[in-house]
Amino acid sequence: MALAKRIIPCLDVEDGRVVKGVNFIDIRDAGDPVEIAIRYNEQGADELCFLDITASHEGRDTTVQTVERIAEHVFIPLTVGGGIRSVDDIRTMLNAGADKVSINTAAIHSPELVRESAERFGSQCIIVAIDAKRVNDVEGQPRWEMFTHGGRKPTGIDAVAWAVRMAELGAGEILLTSMDRDGTKNGFELGVTRAITDAVDIPVIASGGVGTLDHFVDGVIQGGADAVLAASIFHFGEYTVPQAKAYMAEHGIEVR
Amino acid sequence: MTGIVAVIDYGMGNLHSVASALEHVGASDVVVTHDADMIRQADRVVFPGVGGIRDCMSEIRRLKCDELLTQALTQQGVPVLAICVGLQALMSHSEENEGVDCLGTIPGEVRYFGSPLTDAEGARLKVPHMGWNEVRQTVAHPLWAGIPDMTRFYFVHSYYAHAWDRSLVAGSVQYGVSADAALARDNLFAVQFHPEKSAAAGLRLLKNFLEWNGQC
Numbered sequence: 001m002a003l004a005k006r007i008i009p010c011l012d013v014e015d016g017r018v019v020k021g022v023n024f025i026d027i028r029d030a031g032d033p034v035e036i037a038i039r040y041n042e043q044g045a046d047e048l049c050f051l052d053i054t055a056s057h058e059g060r061d062t063t064v065q066t067v068e069r070i071a072e073h074v075f076i077p078l079t080v081g082g083g084i085r086s087v088d089d090i091r092t093m094l095n096a097g098a099d100k101v102s103i104n105t106a107a108i109h110s111p112e113l114v115r116e117s118a119e120r121f122g123s124q125c126i127i128v129a130i131d132a133k134r135v136n137d138v139e140g141q142p143r144w145e146m147f148t149h150g151g152r153k154p155t156g157i158d159a160v161a162w163a164v165r166m167a168e169l170g171a172g173e174i175l176l177t178s179m180d181r182d183g184t185k186n187g188f189e190l191g192v193t194r195a196i197t198d199a200v201d202i203p204v205i206a207s208g209g210v211g212t213l214d215h216f217v218d219g220v221i222q223g224g225a226d227a228v229l230a231a232s233i234f235h236f237g238e239y240t241v242p243q244a245k246a247y248m249a250e251h252g253i254e255v256r
Numbered sequence: 257m258t259g260i261v262a263v264i265d266y267g268m269g270n271l272h273s274v275a276s277a278l279e280h281v282g283a284s285d286v287v288v289t290h291d292a293d294m295i296r297q298a299d300r301v302v303f304p305g306v307g308g309i310r311d312c313m314s315e316i317r318r319l320k321c322d323e324l325l326t327q328a329l330t331q332q333g334v335p336v337l338a339i340c341v342g343l344q345a346l347m348s349h350s351e352e353n354e355g356v357d358c359l360g361t362i363p364g365e366v367r368y369f370g371s372p373l374t375d376a377e378g379a380r381l382k383v384p385h386m387g388w389n390e391v392r393q394t395v396a397h398p399l400w401a402g403i404p405d406m407t408r409f410y411f412v413h414s415y416y417a418h419a420w421d422r423s424l425v426a427g428s429v430q431y432g433v434s435a436d437a438a439l440a441r442d443n444l445f446a447v448q449f450h451p452e453k454s455a456a457a458g459l460r461l462l463k464n465f466l467e468w469n470g471q472c
Contacts, residue, residue, distance in 0.1 A: 002375065002389075002430075003381075003385065003387050003388070003389045003431060004387055004388040004389070004408060005387075006387050006388070041455065044455075046387065046388055068272075071272060071273055071276060072276045072280075073280075075273070075276075075277050075280070075452055075453060075454070075455055075458060075459055076410070076453055076454075076455050077410060077412075077450075077453050094269065094270050095270050095272075096270075097270060097272050097273055097276070099273070099453065119308070120307075121269065121306075121307060122269070122306055122307040122308060123384065123414070124306070124384055124386070124412040124413070124414075125306075172384055172386070172412075173386065201371055201372070201382055201383055202382055202383070202384070203382045203384070203386050203387070204382075226382055226386070226387070227387070256388040256408045
């Protein structure tokens with residue numbers, strides 16, 4: 001009897017459409033975020049995450065409308081990330097129906113944004129996204145550094161220390177993505193996952209690299225993650241959310 | 257006919273999710289408002305809340321939502337559903353924000369989960385309590401109709417309510433401590449979790465609320 005570990009499918013959205021689509025059987029429109037959100041809800045997803053990769057201003061207005069439509073149809077928590085730069089951006093997304101926003105680069109440029117938005121809207125809706133990459137120290141011991149621009153630009157900031165600082169500023173949750181593993185299907189980077197889950201009191205979502213159901217189990221048991229986020233493993237029909245949950249349950253993990 | 261459902265809006269966060277969920281389960285006339293006349297005409301009242309308790313309480317008092325709520329509970333006698341910080345605002349006092357006096361509708365306190373927080377086996381628990389946890393239904397109640405005991409609902413909170421009169425507890429949740437997940441008295445039902453974010457189980461509870469006559 002305990003809090004369930006969460007499974008969070010993540011969709012990339014551009015100009016209101018799901019990028020690359022989703023390969024579900026008998027889906028009418030593989031690019032429609034609302035239809036896909038309904039499907040994942042029916043599968044028993046615990047939350048949904050939408051990453052807005054839209055560049056244009058007009059496209060972002062479309063994203064707001066998309067969030068509104070999803071919130072009218074799907075009654076599980078919804079996180080929106082990507083391009084969140086200001087308190088106004090956060091308010092817009094929350095008013096549209098997002099339950100949480102994920103702040104990434106903006107937190108690096110302005111850590112005060114995390115404090116201000118947590119005070120204004122509550123910590124529960126402020127997720128700080130950390131894109132970490134392994135960089136060994138002078139003795140060859142592993143450490144992890146914050147990167148921006150899709151893992152291309154180092155910041156010199158230690159990822160574990162950053163997570164601690166973000167929690168102190170009022171972040172309610174950390175979304176940790178290993179840039180070494182993202183898209184590889186080799187599993188989560190467990191070292192940094194464990195280091196951050198041990199270092200902070202707030203929940204940590206592990207992301208980046210899921211290729212098999214064992215990776216979910218490893219992320220929770222070895223990495224200590226409170227939730228696991230994945231994209232392609234679900235989108236292309238390799239596994240369903242119920243299959244992932246059944247496998248985690250077989251390995252002694254509480255799931256819903 | 258579910259009549260007019262008034263969702264009390266005191267300016268703290270988005271209430272569209274609550275309104276959408278109510279409409280989804282059949283409410284034909286949902287108004288999100290702090291207008292006294294509209295709330296007086298309502299057949300049901302929802303008292304939600306997100307954010308810090310100090311700001312919530314100051315807005316509740318400034319907009320006189322406390323009086324409207326009392327009126328709904330007594331003179332109007334309509335079914336009232338409080339959600340999350342709405343539940344916490346009903347208690348006597350909260351530890352949050354260095355201590356805040358609340359409405360005292362339900363005598364009791366709101367406490368911090370504590371840090372470090374551990375479960376019975378000594379494993380560390382994260383705060384906020386965020387995610388799907390099992391609710392033990394401690395009394396039979398029309399709002400639990402069709403929802404199996406120990407069903408999981410979605411929670412997100414760092415503070416939890418503890419009613420002094422334990423006969424008012426309708427549901428409890430274990431997270432390092434035993435927290436009050438639902439409180440019930442007469443025509444009032446209050447939940448710490450978010451039914452509007454708890455998928456099928458939450459929608460069923462909202463449907464039950466729309467069909468409830470306010471009697472236990």
